[in-house]
Amino acid sequence: MSAQADGAQAPRARCRALTTKGQPCRNPAGPSGLCARHERQLREAAARVGGRPGEPSGGDVRAGGDVRAGGDVRAGGDLPSGDRRGPTDAGGGDQATAEALAPFLDWAEEALDFLRRRLTGDYPIDDFGYDPELVQHVLAPLLRPLYRHWWRVEVRGLEHVPDTGAALVVANHAGTLPFDALMVALALLDEHPAHRTLRMLAADLAFTLPVVAPLARKSGNTLACNEDAERLLAAGELVGVWPEGYKGLGKPFRDRYRLQRFGRGGFVEVALRTGTPIVPVAVVGSEEIYPMLASLRRVARLLGVPYVPVTPTFPLLGPLGLVPLPSKWVIEFCPPIETSGYGPDALLDPMAVFDLTDQVRDTIQQTLYRNLADRGGVFL
Amino acid sequence: MAGRRVLVTGAARSTGRRLVAALAADPAVASVVAVDDARPAEPFGAKVEFLQVDPRSPALVRVLQSTGVDTCVHLGVTAEPLAAGGRATMKERNVLGTMQLLAAAYHAPDLRRLVLKSSTAVYGAAPGDPAVWRESMDPGTPRHGFGKDSIEVEDYVRSFDRRRPDVAVTVLRLANQVGPTVDNPLTRYFALPVCPVVFGFDPRLQFLHEEDAEDALARAVLGPAVRGTFNVAGDGVVLLSQAIRIAGKPSLPIPEPLVSSVAELLRRTVDFSPEQARFLQYGRVADTTAAHEELGFKPAWSSLAAFEDFATRRLQRLVTEEQVTRLEQDALAALRKAAAWLSSGART
Numbered sequence: 037m038s039a040q041a042d043g044a045q046a047p048r049a050r051c052r053a054l055t056t057k058g059q060p061c062r063n064p065a066g067p068s069g070l071c072a073r074h075e076r077q078l079r080e081a082a083a084r085v086g087g088r089p090g091e092p093s094g095g096d097v098r099a100g101g102d103v104r105a106g107g108d109v110r111a112g113g114d115l116p117s118g119d120r121r122g123p124t125d126a127g128g129g130d131q132a133t134a135e136a137l138a139p140f141l142d143w144a145e146e147a148l149d150f151l152r153r154r155l156t157g158d159y160p161i162d163d164f165g166y167d168p169e170l171v172q173h174v175l176a177p178l179l180r181p182l183y184r185h186w187w188r189v190e191v192r193g194l195e196h197v198p199d200t201g202a203a204l205v206v207a208n209h210a211g212t213l214p215f216d217a218l219m220v221a222l223a224l225l226d227e228h229p230a231h232r233t234l235r236m237l238a239a240d241l242a243f244t245l246p247v248v249a250p251l252a253r254k255s256g257n258t259l260a261c262n263e264d265a266e267r268l269l270a271a272g273e274l275v276g277v278w279p280e281g282y283k284g285l286g287k288p289f290r291d292r293y294r295l296q297r298f299g300r301g302g303f304v305e306v307a308l309r310t311g312t313p314i315v316p317v318a319v320v321g322s323e324e325i326y327p328m329l330a331s332l333r334r335v336a337r338l339l340g341v342p343y344v345p346v347t348p349t350f351p352l353l354g355p356l357g358l359v360p361l362p363s364k365w366v367i368e369f370c371p372p373i374e375t376s377g378y379g380p381d382a383l384l385d386p387m388a389v390f391d392l393t394d395q396v397r398d399t400i401q402q403t404l405y406r407n408l409a410d411r412g413g414v415f416l
Numbered sequence: 417m418a419g420r421r422v423l424v425t426g427a428a429r430s431t432g433r434r435l436v437a438a439l440a441a442d443p444a445v446a447s448v449v450a451v452d453d454a455r456p457a458e459p460f461g462a463k464v465e466f467l468q469v470d471p472r473s474p475a476l477v478r479v480l481q482s483t484g485v486d487t488c489v490h491l492g493v494t495a496e497p498l499a500a501g502g503r504a505t506m507k508e509r510n511v512l513g514t515m516q517l518l519a520a521a522y523h524a525p526d527l528r529r530l531v532l533k534s535s536t537a538v539y540g541a542a543p544g545d546p547a548v549w550r551e552s553m554d555p556g557t558p559r560h561g562f563g564k565d566s567i568e569v570e571d572y573v574r575s576f577d578r579r580r581p582d583v584a585v586t587v588l589r590l591a592n593q594v595g596p597t598v599d600n601p602l603t604r605y606f607a608l609p610v611c612p613v614v615f616g617f618d619p620r621l622q623f624l625h626e627e628d629a630e631d632a633l634a635r636a637v638l639g640p641a642v643r644g645t646f647n648v649a650g651d652g653v654v655l656l657s658q659a660i661r662i663a664g665k666p667s668l669p670i671p672e673p674l675v676s677s678v679a680e681l682l683r684r685t686v687d688f689s690p691e692q693a694r695f696l697q698y699g700r701v702a703d704t705t706a707a708h709e710e711l712g713f714k715p716a717w718s719s720l721a722a723f724e725d726f727a728t729r730r731l732q733r734l735v736t737e738e739q740v741t742r743l744e745q746d747a748l749a750a751l752r753k754a755a756a757w758l759s760s761g762a763r764t
Binding site for chain 1: 616654737741756
């Protein structure tokens with residue numbers, strides 16, 4: 037029984053090699069300590085440089101990968117017959133085409149690896165249901181074109197977000213659908229030097245909707261409640277909160293860039309209790325993606341959602357109206373507001389909580405006005 | 417202490433059988449009184465006295481008062497309405513059975529320790545729940561079925577705790593058990609040829625390996641007495657979709673409006689109590705740090721390892737990892753061949 041228990045304690049053996057991106061390989065290891073793919077790469081590399089496939093080691097494999105990437109491909113006459121695969125198989129074929137196809141083959145190999153791990157349930161998630169592989173391979177690549185080409189997001193002040201440890205990111209909320217939250221998260225993931233994952237606190241509606249609910253969890257979000265926020269901050273995570281909630285997200289276009297009420301200051305209490313710095317964030321551009329002219333209140337009540345927007349294109353153009361307008365975005369991270377100096381008494385003092393809430397709100401509002409004035413035009 | 421005398425209720429069922437065997441094997445235990453109203457599949461070993469009585473019968477009072485039992489382990493709360501003979505009987509067994517046991521225990525002069533096997537089902541399953549439950553958090557929302565029974569049972573045990581301060585009361589809230597021998601609604605669910613799931617939901621689940629369940633209960637009985645309530649579960653979480661894939665089964669998404677009728681079907685086949693359909697929609701996760709720090713219990717199996725062990729040893733997989741790996745290799749080989757053909761064909 038104890039032997040079994042020991043076996044259970046040791047996680048499943050993983051391949052010792054590194055991928056081309058320098059991350060540890062996630063495939064299950066064979067008897068040699070390598071996965072099938074890296075073992076083959078190693079053999080091919082060894083055959084190419086004329087050596088014998090010796091005892092594999094992590095470093096060797098990586099070197100093997102580099103050889104392969106460098107295009108040092110020779111006609112593999114001395115390859116063991118069972119391994120006549122890959123670019124070497126071309127024999128006297130077109131070297132240029134083989135080299136052109138190599139990156140595609142690498143990509144396909146990675147994609148198939150990913151698919152297999154999905155199909156066999158072999159991927160890690162944390163206690164909140166955050167699935168880093170899904171974000172890295174599927175969700176982030178889907179959002180990146182919007183971020184880079186559609187809204188051409190410009191990010192400022194990333195140095196105000198710490199490389200490690202907890203911080204509470206507080207931003208304005210607008211745009212009918214919470215694309216602003218996704219863009220702030222993608223900015224931190226792609227452009228922050230430490231590639232930080234933003235764990236967002238989402239409205240309870242997100243966790244009751246089919247399809248949306250599991251996606252919200254898998255992308256690292258959790259319910260906006262004190263317990264979850266404190267748990268994430270205690271674990272040293274970067275937590276994102278949008279205190280305006282639906283009031284900000286679903287406000288009419290004429291009120292654009294005017295911050296709504298900041299809830300009851302719950303986020304400040306959480307920051308005070310955990311001594312976490314607050315990083316105010318001002319997002320310019322999200323207000324114009326779906327300019328909301330009116331809300332169909334009766335339809336909204338019927339569907340059980342907070343609002344059903346009427347925009348210049350929706351519902352007039354039908355599904356085409358769901359295409360967001362290509363406004364120009366500027367996301368600015370402001371200098372952090374420290375809360376560790378306040379001490380435990382501040383929590384008992386509602387004035388201190390109000391003051392801090394107002395300070396965060398003012399910072400965001402002022403930054404919004406400044407960046408709005410800077411921005412040449414809505415779509416430029 | 418001149419040898420411990422332990423009474424175990426619900427001893428004929430899987431957890432009970434294993435716990436009784438483990439306790440009887442321990443040199444510190446002088447005797448075990450195993451109580452259940454059904455006969456166990458196999459007879460118990462030496463040191464074990466089996467009593468086939470209804471937990472509600474007065475015979476139990478006599479046992480507790482006369483045999484000098486110093487520890488009472490209550491495993492008699494069941495989550496299976498069909499096996500119990502209907503929801504009403506289940507409730508009666510769970511709640512009234514506990515009341516009777518506690519009434520008898522109140523008059524047991526030598527009793528020093530009471531261990532209750534409860535369940536993380538007390539937290540229910542709802543979209544507005546905190547992501548990770550700590551023991552001190554209040555589940556709040558109204559509940560029914562097994563979860564409500566468990567809450568009521570825990571309440572009676574807590575009131576017993578107040579009335580007999582000389583008895584150390586330990587409540588263990590166990591997560592769903594899996595393993596090579598355990599048989600419960602959830603293990604039967606994963607043994608179905610197709611696993612029905614709620615469309616568009618993918619709950620987080622926690623599993624507890626049966627060995628760990630036995631270990632935690634045995635520690636509460638034999639280790640130093642620790643008062644309090646503790647969540648017991650394997651580390652980490654497993655998504656339902658992930659579990660179904662590890663189990664090698666196809667899943668069948670059911671749109672929300674049809675869930676109640678499918679749940680009814682599941683109730684008949686795998687003996688799901690109604691609130692377990694909500695569990696498969698929203699899931700739940702409990703924090704186990706208190707059990708680790710105060711009880712000194714660290715599970716040997718993570719949720720994922722426990723489920724993998726259960727899947728390999730108990731389930732007929734329709735889709736195996738080898739098949740998927742072979743498929744991957746085949747696809748890759750085909751791509752390579754195509755690439756090789758392209759690079760040689762481009763020349764001619």
